[in-house]
Structures are given as structure tokens and as C-alpha cells.
Amino acid sequence: MRWLVTGGAGMLAQDLRQELEGRDATFLGHAELDVADIESVIAAVTGHDVVVNAAAYTRVDDAETDVETATAVNATGAENLAIATESIGAKLVQVSTDYVFDGTATTPYTEDAPVSPVSVYGRTKADGERLAIAAHPAGTLVLRTAWLYGAGGDNFVTSVLRLAGRLDTVPVLTDQLGQPTWTVDLSRQIVASVDADLPPGIYHATNSGSTSRFDFAREIYRLAGLDPERIVPAAGDQFTRPAPRPAYSVLGHAGWARVGFPPLRSWREALVDAAAHGVLDSPS
Numbered sequence: 285m286r287w288l289v290t291g292g293a294g295m296l297a298q299d300l301r302q303e304l305e306g307r308d309a310t311f312l313g314h315a316e317l318d319v320a321d322i323e324s325v326i327a328a329v330t331g332h333d334v335v336v337n338a339a340a341y342t343r344v345d346d347a348e349t350d351v352e353t354a355t356a357v358n359a360t361g362a363e364n365l366a367i368a369t370e371s372i373g374a375k376l377v378q379v380s381t382d383y384v385f386d387g388t389a390t391t392p393y394t395e396d397a398p399v400s401p402v403s404v405y406g407r408t409k410a411d412g413e414r415l416a417i418a419a420h421p422a423g424t425l426v427l428r429t430a431w432l433y434g435a436g437g438d439n440f441v442t443s444v445l446r447l448a449g450r451l452d453t454v455p456v457l458t459d460q461l462g463q464p465t466w467t468v469d470l471s472r473q474i475v476a477s478v479d480a481d482l483p484p485g486i487y488h489a490t491n492s493g494s495t496s497r498f499d500f501a502r503e504i505y506r507l508a509g510l511d512p513e514r515i516v517p518a519a520g521d522q523f524t525r526p527a528p529r530p531a532y533s534v535l536g537h538a539g540w541a542r543v544g545f546p547p548l549r550s551w552r553e554a555l556v557d558a559a560a561h562g563v564l565d566s567p568s
Contacts, residue, residue: 285478288312288332290319290365291339295437296379299471300336314339319361322368329368334478336377337365337416340409344383345526347404354408362412366419375423376416377474382430382462382490384410387530392494395428395486395539403527413486425477427470427489430533431500434467435563444501445566448510455518458498462533463490466554466563473548482543488535491551503552507559508566 287304289297292311301311310332317328319339329335340358341347347354362378369376383406384399401407416424433441447454473489495503502512537547548554558564 285334286310286332287334287336288329289336289338290317290361291337292316294338294340295432295434295439296338296467296470298436299434299467300338300474302468303471303475319364320356322364325361325364326368326371329365329374330372332372332374334375334377335365335369336379336474337362338379340379342405344403344405344529347408348526351404351408354404355411358405358408359411359415363415363419366416366424369423370420373423375425375478376420377478378413378416378424378426379474380413380426380428381406381409382428382530382533382535384413384428385530385533387532389532389534392534392536393488394536395488402530405527406530417484422484424484425482426486427474427477428486428535429465429470429489430535431462431464431490432467432470433464433558433563435561436467440464440497440500441504441564444504444515445508445510445564448505448508448514449566451514453514453516454501456498456501456515457523458496458517460497460529460531460533461494462497462530463492463494463535464500464551464555465489465491465548466558468558468561469548469554477545480545482545485539487539488537489548490535490537491548491554492537493550493552494534495551500551503555504564507555508564 287309293313341354386400433439
């Protein structure tokens with residue numbers, strides 16, 4: 285089985301590279317493949333059996349004004365990859381996000397809940413899901429994830445650890461709930477889903493359970509050997525950003541149960557494991 289991973293220089297792709305070690309896998313970053321260029325996409329996909337689309341415009345605030353680029357990468361790119369994989373009978377794994385929801389729910393979002401994005405980033409990712417499924421309904425797995433962290437890029441974990449070297453106390457939001465997800469666990473789930481030949485459709489690939497940004501940060505400090513009391517509460521109005529963030533980003537995992545496949549483990553267990561692998565080492 286020949287694999288192609290787009291967004292090959294990103295945080296998720298770096299762990300996918302480890303998970304696919306020993307397999308026939310090609311990783312293409314933006315410099316090697318512009319997913320918005322259909323001809324380039326068709327040429328790149330040809331000869332592969334599985335394509336994992338980890339390419340994404342993830343600068344959430346910048347997307348509010350750079351709508352054209354966000355749409356090209358997140359929506360058009362996903363559609364192009366679906367068209368190309370459908371034409372050769374290959375599978376597509378489209379990595380998506382909790383930002384397709386507005387965050388007003390009080391119970392976990394189901395896989396079939398109506399999308400209602402409140403930002404350009406969320407809207408373009410929702411469009412990418414829709415277009416990919418429409419172009420290749422028999423072979424597209426949409427895996428929504430959230431609050432990703434890993435060793436291969438900047439993220440919430442690296443941010444709060446970096447602030448430990450600059451501030452005595454670090455203000456963190458208490459009113460955002462979600463599911464911290466380790467890129468290693470997501471990578472394993474992606475590969476296992478393809479190996480198991482799961483039915484096409486939408487699945488929520490987040491670590492189980494939920495927590496606030498505040499409690500997540502305190503757990504990061506505790507496991508990193510820092511004083512958790514240095515994390516202090518902050519309200520949303522202390523952080524004004526161009527793009528709104530969903531206040532509630534907890535995703536349900538019934539989709540895995542329906543196909544008899546285990547969901548990702550708890551976020552706490554994953555974070556402990558990530559710490560043991562050096563992910564919480566203080567960034568330079």
C-alpha cells in the first residue's frame with residue numbers, strides 16, 4: 285500500500301512519518317505540492333493507494349482577512365485531493381477540526397451534528413469536508429480533531445511552557461472547554477483506521493474526556509515539574525482576537541462505536557505519555 289501525506293512538513297506529518305516508518309510513504313510539503321493546483325494534485329496522487337490530507341491553512345486569525353488563501357488550501361485543496369483519489373480508486377483521509385462547530389453546545393457534538401462555524405478558518409474547513417465527501421463519497425474518511433499538540437511544532441503546550449521562562453504567573457482562559465489531542469495518538473488512529481478499512485464518513489479523532497484550557501495548562505506545568513499555581517485564571521475578554529474561538533469544543537465518539545473501533549485514549553493518559561517522551565521539555 286502506497287501512502288501520500290500532504291502538509292508533509294507540519295506537526296502532524298512528523299508523527300505520521302514515524303508511524304509509517306518502514307512503509308511506502310511519500311511526504312510532500314507546500315513547497316513540493318500546492319493542493320489548490322488540481323493538475324499538480326492529480327500528478328502527485330497518481331500511483332498511491334491512500335492520501336492523508338494534513339495540509340491546512342491554520343493561522344486562524346490571519347484567515348479572517350486572508351480568505352482567498354484559506355479557501356484555496358482548506359476547501360479547494362480538499363476537493364482537489366478527493367477528485368484525484370476518486371479517479372484512481374484511492375482512499376482519502378481528510379483531517380478536519382472542531383472549529384466547524386460554533387461552540388454553543390453543552391454536550392459533546394455528534395458526528396452528524398450540523399456544522400456552524402463562526403470563523404473563516406472554521407468555514408473553510410467545513411467547506412473542505414463537504415466538498416471532499418461530495419467528490420469521493422465512497423472513499424473519504426473525515427477525521428475531526430482538536431487542540432493538537434506535539435513535538436513537531438508550535439502549539440498550546442509549547443506556548444505555556446515558553447511563557448514560564450518569561451512570566452511569574454501565566455494567565456490562561458477558564459471558559460474554553462475541549463479535548464487536548466496528542467499528534468502521536470492521532471497519527472496512530474489515522475493509520476489504524478485505514479488498515480482496518482473503516483467505512484467512509486465522519487469520525488471524531490480527539491483524545492477522550494475534556495478539560496478547560498486552564499486545567500490543561502496546570503496539568504502541563506505539573507508534569508513538566510513546574511508549579512501549577514503559576515497558571516492563573518483569565519476570562520475571555522482579556523484576550524481579544526480577530527477570529528472567535530468555540531467556547532465548547534468537546535466532540536463525541538459514537539462514530540467509532542458504530543463501526544466497532546476504539547476511540548482515542550483519555551487526554552490525561554496521553555499527556556503523561558507525551559511527557560515521558562520529552563514533549564513537555566522546556567522549549568528554547
